Amino acid sequence: MRHLVLADIHGNRFALERVLEVAPAFDRVLFLGDAVGYYPDGDRVLDMLMELEALPVLGNHDAWLLALEVLEVQGPVLEILAWQKARLKPRHLDYLRAWPWGREVEGALLVHGSPQDPFLYLEGTEEAREAFAATAHPLVFHGHTHKAGAFLLLDGPKPWVRHQRFSQGGSLVLPPGVRALVNPGSVGQPRDGVPGAAFALWEGDEVEFFRVEVDLDPLEARMKEVGFPPWLLERLRHGQ
Template sequence: MRYLLLADIHGNWPAMEAVLQTTPKYDRVIFLGDAVGYYPDADRVLSWLRSEGAIGVMGNHDAWLLHLDDIDPEEQKGPIFEILRWQSERLSLENRAYLGSLPWTREVDGALLVHGSACDPLQYVDDLDTARAHFGCTSARWTLHGHTHLAGTFLALEGPNGQWVRYQRQVHGTELFLAPKARALVNPGSVGQPRDRMPGAAYAVWDSDDGSVQFFRVEFDLERILGRILQEGFPVWLYERLLVGR
């Protein structure tokens, strides 16, 4: 089975559309959290995920949007929560229900899906120590996650002197084949807002049959997303981040 891996779309429909125009053939969509936040077209992103029957998990921005009324108003100051409230007011009932149905974790074809880590779905896994802790919290051979907006893979292997963990940054065109006794924590990167200093929408395709992951990065229409940002009165720094991928 070939799965299209998508994470951290964050309402950036032009980026998502560019992915769909370039992605190789796939059978199902796996969504690793954060459909909403940052960019204006969260409702459109959710409509597409729902129409695809995407196998998804909850992200932190998704959870914040759904529970805005439960968050201390003092903690909601600033543009991030202003954007989430704006998006919340514009979500269709069907898309809100779909978002609310997403679990924090789930398993698909033997892989663990989570936004952050197996230890904590809201934890950023961005160093070897955190990755090592993650592998201690799950026995899954494959873990597919997002949250850091960094395309890369942590690999773990049990050796005579304990667990060995290393990190591989992934760029467009790289492919990972998992060794028989290794385990992997795979981040396809962010569709909507990359933070690895490589502009463009990041995604991956996981083949559960041959144990491989292909990584991709595709350009999208930056002027189009700038137009949407200006049209809806969103902060221009959201566009500026996309120019440099950070």
Template sequence: MPTLLLSDIHGNIVALEAVLAHASGRDYDRVIFLGDAVGYYPDGNAVIEKLRALGARGVMGNHDAWLLTLDVLEGEGYVFDILRWQAERLDPENRAWLAALPWSIGGEGWLAVHGSPCDPFTYVDELEIAREAFGCSEARWIFHGHTHLAGAYTALDGPTGPWVRHKAFAEARNPLKLGPKARALVNPGSVGQPRDGVPLAGYAIWYEEKDELEAFRVEYDIKAVEERVRRAGFPAPLYQRLYQGR
């Protein structure tokens, strides 16, 4: 069952539409969303509506959770100002969909979380943290987001613990084939705000039966996002960073 993997869209409908257009030429049977539909960019409503239309299964991200709990949070700064702006404009049906997201979902041999299997808010961005993450789940394929860094950690059992390596997904197409005894912790990359120095949206398609995955990087109209950010009155660094992929 080929599966489309999307993560960290953050209200960037322009990037999401570009990714879906790119993926339309490839067959997939289901969509798994790895968290953070909202935050940073103005089109949280449109993003959630698109995910709902796709029939996406998903998990809760930290920005999603923050938006839903703004009445009890004491967060300050532009991140929370934007979430308050989005919360005021979020349709009740979209809010209900967001609120129903669990912290993790999974099936035979796979698990989807936002951060780490150990903690949904943990950033898996170092080998040692990845090694700990593998220890918190027995799944062969673990899918996550949160770091906005497209790539995969792969693990193979060694005499004193798992050998863990990392592969970045920086090319237009990035194939990953698992060996018989290997496991993978995969971040398909951020759709809406990449942070690995590559100013391209990221997504992946997982081919479960083949034990293979392809990750892709896709161009999108950053200027159009800039115009949306300006109209909403959000801080300029939010669109400036997109040109650098940071």
């Protein structure tokens, strides 16, 4: 089965629409969390994920939106989430509440941050080693860092971990005995210095990474319409 792997859409429906427009044929959608936050159309993103019958896991922004009433911290991120939550319908909230923190699909583990902690960023090899130690799954898909790439582990008397970037796309074939933590990159807000929507296709022992250009004009018009801060658009222009 061929899986379209998506992460960190963050209310950017125009980026998601672009991905669905150009993605090669797939059988099922896997979503690694953070449907909401940053950009205005969290409701539409959730509608699209429902229409796709995606298999989702909960991200930190999704969890924050659900828990806004009990969070004590403040800031622009939570202000955006409150704005979005006020515009969600009961079906959207019921849908989000049903998302698990992790799930298994064809032997692979889906999480948002790390097998240890869904809020933990897998940024370096030490975090990756701890993540590998926290699960027996040979393949883990995660998001959260908004950076496309994979940590690879070769078990043995002296295990080694290395990281491979896929910001410009590319293909990863997993040899026997190698385990992997795979991040498809962010659909809605890449942070690896390369603008455009990131996604991956997974089938068997191969993961193919993609980065596609997204026209920012419709999003800019939408953000101006609802009064979202322009610095969020500048992040997209620079892939930051």
